[in-house]
Amino acid sequence: MKEEVCRSAFEGFFAEFYDILHFSYKQDIPFFVEMARRYGPLVLELGCGTGRLLLPIAESGTAIVGLDSSDQMLAICRTKMNVYDEQTKARITLVHGDMVDFQLNQIFALAFFACNTFNLLISQEHQVKALCKVYDHLSAEGILIIDNCTPNIQGFMESNGKQAVYEFVNPANGNKIIDKFTPHYDFIQQLEHAKIVLEEYSEGELVRTARTKTTSTFLFPRELQLLLKYCRFEVLNIWKNHNQESFDSDAGEIIILARKA
Ligand SMILES: C[S@@+](CC[C@H](N)C(=O)[O-])C[C@H]1O[C@@H](n2cnc3c(N)ncnc32)[C@H](O)[C@@H]1O
8 A cells, every 4th residue: 555645735646636636626717718818928827736727728829837836736737738739738838936936037918826826825925925026027017816715714613623524536547535634723823734634445445545734824805905015916806706706795715806016
């Protein structure tokens, strides 16, 4: 039986599991494809991962650079790229790097952090550094989009310290994958610490397991807007979902579109 201890949720078994976990999460794809078309021609995705968004954006005709700090997520993205035609592949550049400190020697019309990626920057120092780097890489009046979950305090309190168990099927071999997620919330520091265990079963027998510990933050809408303002962005739109409905008190998500001021 293969047992892994991973440094992050974006390596080893966790990287391989990423697309299985997000198999049914597709509602943001048309939104980002549309934004890339509207604000392109050249787009930067911070934390592009396995190319869940980057590949459809490139396929739709927009040139995109994907930056990610995980070699393994990028390797999966490269493998997935192989099924696309040469023109689509030519529109993609993958860069291994840290969104807190990068230098790409290119200027972008649109940059975005999707799928809670901005929340992986857990200190204010890193959040500001990353936003300043994005600012430097945007054209005059370039657009930045951040797509985050809103903090669900009641949900956090109910799940605090409790293990949630989710079941998936590995489409490659039909094996069952169990995902055990135990969060612990630090409400003062606005941090979610989680222990995650993956188990893969073949015909009822445990064949592979991996564990990791993660920390992410949760940002409140007014805080996020202030952070953008501090980093010289002007907030143009705030939506509560990918259908671009106006943000309100029931929002489970916050999608902020800002312009370089
Ligand atoms: C939640 S995944 C999102 C992937 C992709 N954007 C999507 O929507 O499916 C976050 C990604 O950010 C990457 N990441 C985390 N911290 C990073 C950092 N400091 N710099 C660059 N990439 C980072 C991870 O490796 C992972 O691929």
